[in-house]
Amino acid sequence: MKKLMMLLLVFALLGVSVVPAYMQEDMPEIDCITDEEAVVVLSTGSVGIEVELAERAAAEFMAACPNITVEVRPLPESATDILGFFLQQFEAQSSEIDVFQFDVIWPAILAPHLIDLRPYISDERLAEYFPKIVENNTVDGALVGIPYFNDAPMLYYRTDLLEKYGVEVPTTWEELTEAAQIIQDGERAEGNSEFWGFVWQGNAYEGLTCDALEWIYTASGSTIIDADGNVTVNNEANAAALELAASWVGTISP
Structure with missing residues (x-):
């Protein structure tokens, strides 16, 4: 059951936290899957408004699924520290965190410890993401992550x-x-x-x-x-x- 809750939360967060309000009417309705009580722990970055977005997403998810409690765990700002923390969690086989927000360059490192999301997402939904990002997050045929947000380099000039x-x-x-x-x-x-x-x-x-x-x-x-x-x-x-x-x-x- 915890596995299903984790997968559900991943997709729900994408819908309620990074999509503008005027687009959310087109988002699929949240399916809580179960009426049983459950707790899901979400790790999130702490740069800028990342924690705020995660908490907003968690609140909207819990409003739709009041039987499920989402706990938001902020991570360090340093990407190096975050990766080290994740590897420690996996090495210890810890069940402390259910949903991991990880960097775009880490899929191959973390893949042995992550669930294949492909059986849980339709081709239509997957097509909404940039193909290169999906390809990047696919390791040995397993889709180990889907985009929470995308970064893009910019040149600012005066x-x-x-x-x-x-x-x-x-x-x-x-x-x-x-x-x-x-x-x-x-x-x-x-x-x-x-x-x-x-x-x-x-x-x-x-x-x-x-x-x-x-x-x-x-x-x-x-x-x-x-x-x-x-x-x-x-x-x-x-x-x-x-x-x-x-x-x-x-x-x-x-």
């Missing part, structure tokens, strides 16, 4: 400074490098000695890995390892992209 220095919005990393240098030089010449042209996730953590994947993909369209297990990252285009990024440190970036 239109006032682009206009001030007559610089176009950059569309390549090389153009970004040149634009950032022009603007940084100009601002520092006006007395802003602490101005930097470009800031990004440069610390030694997961965020830097995400950045590097973007540089590699935009440079050559390659991955690090392909579907057949071949190492594809070692090529001249990728090396040049990484060298360019490294050159930013101390020049246009702190």
Whole structure:
């Protein structure tokens, strides 16, 4: 029964927490599956409003299924700490948590411990998600996770400074490098000695890995390892992209 409750909550959370109110009329009605009393523990991230969204989803779910209590357990902010915590839970064969919110790069690591969701979701419902995300979350034929939300990299820029220095919005990393240098030089010449042209996730953590994947993909369209297990990252285009990024440190970036 607990397995069924977990699966139900996963799909319910997707419906009530990340879908705008004006779209929720089209969401499938929640099926509580059982009239028995049950408790389901949901782990959730704690960055931004993640806890708020999870608690809102839990409240709406419990309103529809008052016999089921959903306990929201906030996780650490650090993705590294979260993964370590999950692995400790699995190693100890703990039953403390039923529903895990995990990162997009962890399916293969966590797959041995997770339920295959494929028998519980229709083809029609699965088609609502980006195919690449579904593919990413499928390990050895088992669908071990479905999207709670999707992240997308964004480039933010100050239109006032682009206009001030007559610089176009950059569309390549090389153009970004040149634009950032022009603007940084100009601002520092006006007395802003602490101005930097470009800031990004440069610390030694997961965020830097995400950045590097973007540089590699935009440079050559390659991955690090392909579907057949071949190492594809070692090529001249990728090396040049990484060298360019490294050159930013101390020049246009702190």
